[in-house]
Amino acid sequence: MANEILEEKINEEYKYGFVTDIEADNAPKGLNEDIIRFISKKKNEPDWMLEYRLKAFRYWLTLEEPHWAHVSYIKPNFQDIIYYSAPKPKKVLNSLDEVDPELLKTFEKLGISIEEQKRLSGVESRIAVDIIMDSVSVKTTFKEVLSEKGIIFCSFGEAVQEHPELVKKYMSTVVPYTDNFYAALNSAVFTDGSFCYIPKGVRCPMELSTYFRINSAGTGQFERTLIIADEDSYVSYLEGCTAPMRDENQLHAAVVELIAHKNAEIKYSTVQNWYPGDKNGKGGIFNFVTKRGVCLEDNSKISWTQVETGSAVTWKYPSVILKGDNSVGEFYSVAVTNNYQQADTGTKMMHLGKNTRSTIISKGISAGFSNNSYRGLVRIAKGATNARNFSQCDSLLMGDKCGAHTFPYIEIKDKTAVVEHEATTSKIGEDQLFYCKQRGIDNEKAIGLIVNGYCKEVLNKLPMEFAVEAQKLLAVSLEGSVG
């Protein structure tokens, strides 16, 4: 029974694997200073930005690729990647009517109907969307509505042009280009991304969202997201990712920086569904992402929620630096791996301020031949009095050919700290299945029910719009992985 269902699951196709036929404006393959100058020129960037890119690039040349994560893959050839690919024709878009209809079809397939969003404006649950295809932001919706409140939500490239003072002030303060190999690479070649600034005392009236899609072959996607929440503000931000099916591995190396000022709160949710490769582990996205937020001042809060179902290899640790007193960091994660997928994901909570609190809930599900690791660091610095952390990492194994691993690092230098960590590994209980089946629920549905229950703590943290999508995604990813 288990085998049959597994087989069925294995044969299932990635449903977002279409290619959109949009003409693209590509840079030549390869990476050198000229390419960086080319990107910078294409984006019409000021000199300081080019300087920054070149500094990052020169530093990157001195680095070696990290290999400590519990993943194995063929090292990407950095000279064989296209670092800039923009969908053509590129012109300034004022309304949706001007967007390439091909592109709109793409988004419809993805299940994001911008048209509908537009029509629904005025309704409570609307979302402002920034869409990044390959390397370039193609459309940001609801910009006007947001600007009334003073909220800046635009592509990163636009922000560099229109709000250089903000970009200059905050960019690279949380993730410096010296942070790691992929952060340095991103700092050198990033092409676009989202920028968001919430002014003092403003509660963002709608969910802000970015959809990332890799489309062109042989391209790497390097986007940067920068979110700043000024004093007493609140924002909820969503991020979704898909890519077409291709035989070769494609590289995605993003940098996300969050900055929360006094009493501010940022909620960042991700549903990551990059192409995971086929059932033999061929192709798929390498997802090497640096995400970090800083609770800069007192009483601020940053919350990461992620549902990770895609990518061939994931290497991602959304972190929070708890600098302000009484600040709060949260990390809720569901990571699902199937076939030959590999995920090494987790978080870092750096407690520096007094009375800082952090919560980590991580749920890993491995099936097929996949490997799923949680790797997390909780560090309580000296002087971070009354810091509190609770971590829980559970793993669910489906089948005897996959692996589930937990690598927590806990470093404590303050005697008033209270830190707890728990982890369990198990499979779906026969008794739970039996209980469901006895009540007339078939195997498939019973597993869905149990897995959903298992992930509930995390799914509950997602905004409404995403929770539905995430639940569906989870069901599709795991359909009949256990008998």
Next chain:
Amino acid sequence: METITQKNTLKDKVISEFESSKNSLFGNTLLREQAMESFYKQGIPSRKHEEYKYLNIDLILKGDFSLALNKTLDRKQIAHLEILNDAYVITIENGVFIEELSKLQDLPKGLIICSLAKASKDHSSVFEKQYAQSADVNADAFIALNTAMAKDGVFVHVQRNTLIEKPIYIIHVSSAIQNSIINPRNLIVVESNAQVKIIESYETVDSTAKVFNNALTEIVVEESAVVDHYKIQDENNFGYLLNTTQIIQKGKSVFTTHTFTLSGSLVRNNLNIVLDDEGIESNLNGLYLTNENQVVDNHTLVDHRKPKCNSNELYKGIIDGKSTATFNGKIFVRKDAQKTNAFQSNKNILLSDDGTINTKPQLEIYADDVKCSHGTSTGKLDEEKVFYLRARGLSETSAKKLLMHAFASEVVDTIKIDALRDYVEEKISKRFE
């Protein structure tokens, strides 16, 4: 740059010492040469090495260390170390088995105890079958160093169906007048259906110089054997101890180990257990009380290779002063090891402002029908418990002392030898004063 040259000098010193002495050392020279090659390749691990992340061992070894060491103690000087009257006492001084300081009269039938160098000749069949079989020189630089340089140690052989009533008590004493590195090596083979209790203690006597003790004990536990193993680490401030214990267990055997780290300026324990057959039970208990500038680093690896085995791990620590305590435990469940139950728990109390606790409990699991969990907690003494006791008339200090005793007793109570338990309890009481 300086560190690199320093490291090279130590490495080179080891090599030249090895070349001049390798033919006079016991056992297979080829094996030693392979081990030396592996050591040279691995080098002394720095903090960049994942397994030595929290230990500046390369800095400690930066000073001038010699490899040759000769100093003999007399019986009087070590009399106080004998905490058990009724035991077979083995004394290993600076890595060499000293018969005159040991008490091995009237060994029962089925028990062989002699120096390892002697065993390599007199008991060559067992020696060759078991020696350096489970300790892999490529797994760790210090295993390689020990395998290459070991001068001597003790060989304990408990033959099948033998029940040894009295504990076997191995005292490792370091005494040095100059900074030195010693490599004691022990091999303990417990054949099927045999039962034995083994205590290993690490002490320093009359030392005025730094001794880096790179000790390695291999224990083979065969079918249905029961082994109760204790380690008491109580060296002085000159003592640096890197203690590797490599255990291989066969079907239905039970192995229980207890590690008590009471003092010593640096203690690193590498405890590796391989569960190589079905129906095995392994228990790992540990207690570390650190103070001043002490560094204690406990690494455990429980390798579940076969189905239907159980392992339980409990490590507790009380950290005071400027000391650093590290716990790094890994449970490894291989593909075929279905029906594994593996549990791990690490609890710490941090008493001082300058102490540090690093803990890294890890699970690496490749089988699905398993129950594995780990938990760790770190905190101060519970204020409410202190209040409860104070409300009943106890002073703050005695309330805290009582709570620390209670915290430690969960591990101390697992000691099955009464005299040893009393000794450890007394030591702990002294520490809390």
